[in-house]
Amino acid sequence: MxxxxxxxxxVEVHKDILAAMSVPMIGHRSSDYAALHKRVTEKLKRLLYTKGRVFLSTSSAFGVMEGAVKNLVQKRCANFCNGAFSAKWHDVAQRCGLEADAYKAEWGNPITPEMVDDALKTGKYDAITLVHNETSTGTMSPLEEIAEVMLKYPDVSFIVDTVSSMSGVKVEVDALRLDVCVASVQKAFGLPPGLAVFTVSDRALEKAKSTPNRGYYFDFLEFAANDEKHNTPSTPCISLIHALDVQLDRIFKExxxxxxxxxxxxxxxxxxxxxxxxxxxxxxxxxxxxxxxxxxxxxxxxxxxxxxxxxxxxxxxxxxxxxxxxxxxxxxxxxxxxxxxxxxxxxxxxxxxxxx
Ligand SMILES: Cc1ncc(COP(=O)(O)O)c(C=O)c1O
CATH class of the missing domain: 3.90.1150.10 (Aspartate Aminotransferase, domain 1)
Incomplete structure (x- = not known):
């Protein structure tokens, strides 16, 4: 049942969104797809308060979370862990063969700006990962205050999971100087799973150019090159992107x-x-x-x-x-x-x- x-x-999917997925298929290298892609990414920029790039990934969020550390960790990564998903991100970084340390808070507690400052003061890191809204515990860390601390460390990539907060909570990507901000659509967007949306700053893209072993599927430079043509590196989940188009209209209507x-x-x-x-x-x-x-x-x-x-x-x-x-x-x-x-x-x- x-x-x-x-x-x-x-989460529960509205009937209008289910209906939006049932439209005829189009080729992803067609002008129709480019128009859809452009429309959706422009609306996402508005929602995320960014003038930068927004990419669409046919994967769940963890694909992009893995991609983010592969693209942006050149030296060593500090993973801030206060629940299951943030701890998993540390595991993911290690499985990618990257140097990484976990900085842990008790479950139910936030990651604090002091924790971030203390870790970055050591000078050991060139990237951090932070889960804004730890879904495993219902805890939201103070993103604005942590972003303030990050201003002291402009060379450290600021990689943020907003998987269960994006579109439900205001996240101002440019004002917070986020290098990567990622979410999957089966949470606050209210879509079926299978699509992740993410932003990548100019700084991060520039850095990625000199990162070896970025792989292919989540290579940010591939996303950027295809974005020029309002497209994706590989075949996207077009039905979900149609649904996102309609959902973004519903979001702005509300x-x-x-x-x-x-x-x-x-x-x-x-x-x-x-x-x-x-x-x-x-x-x-x-x-x-x-x-x-x-x-x-x-x-x-x-x-x-x-x-x-x-x-x-x-x-x-x-x-x-x-x-x-x-x-x-x-x-x-x-x-x-x-x-x-x-x-x-x-x-x-x-x-x-x-x-x-
Ligand atoms: C905070 C957070 N990060 C990451 C994930 C993993 O997302 P996905 O299943 O889309 O890969 C989840 C999933 O529940 C999550 O809640």
Missing amino acids: AKKLFIPGP GAEARFARHARMAEKTRKWILSHGFELFAKEGYRSQTLTSGSNNKNSDLEGLKKKLAERGFAFDNGYGKVKNKTFRIAHMADIMPEDLDELFQTIEDIWAGK
Whole structure:
């Protein structure tokens, strides 16, 4: 049975988006595709507050995350880790044969500007990776404050995963001087999976030219060369790009700022609901995500059982990720989820708890 998704990705996809994918296929070297590509990347530039390049990658985010370290780490990389995805990025850097160190914060805590400063002061690094919104814990690190620190280290590449925040939270790529900012579309964009979008700064592209072993599929210089023709190095997922075209129109129709505000309101509502039922919030106060909320299972509630009963009633619920599975639960409130959808979920959970 199809379930309404409240898991933090893939998320529920609006019917207009599903319909947008069902248009006739076009050749990716055609002028029709170039027009689509140009339209989509221009809208993304507007959404991301950048005048720089935005690329479309037919992969999930991890492809580009791997590509980013392969293109931009020449000396040594500092990976800031405060959850499963940021820790995985460190593993990825090492698997690529790169020199890398992990700087760890407890799960539920943010990466702080002080941590970044302390690491970069050593002079050992030419790149850092940061996960803005740790989806495994519902923790959002202070990107603006970290970007301030990065101003002291202009030669260090600033590589940021905004996988579960992009389009749900304001991220001003140029003002923050991000070298790479990446997201996959199955999160706050509300699309089916299979496409990643990312920005690459001029500084980063210039640096990539002298990085050996960039590979092919995620070589940023290949993306840049094809971008000149509003195209991609290899065959893109054209149906998803059509869907993104329509979704970006829907985003601007709602208003980007209004959309960010809706996500913030839904986060507030979810936190209140969790607290009102005697659970605690997992992420540290002041650093709680706006696109998903993680509750602590301090009451030792049967989350597996709840997940099963919710599934029978047509809802997909997440009972924690990785080492905090069943010790936490996560409720996603991103993309096209509305406050009324949360009311419906909350009422259903209350009914289950009441034995109804
Ligand atoms: C913060 C974060 N980074 C990276 C990823 C990996 O993204 P993908 O599955 O699109 O490769 C995820 C997936 O949930 C994520 O939440």
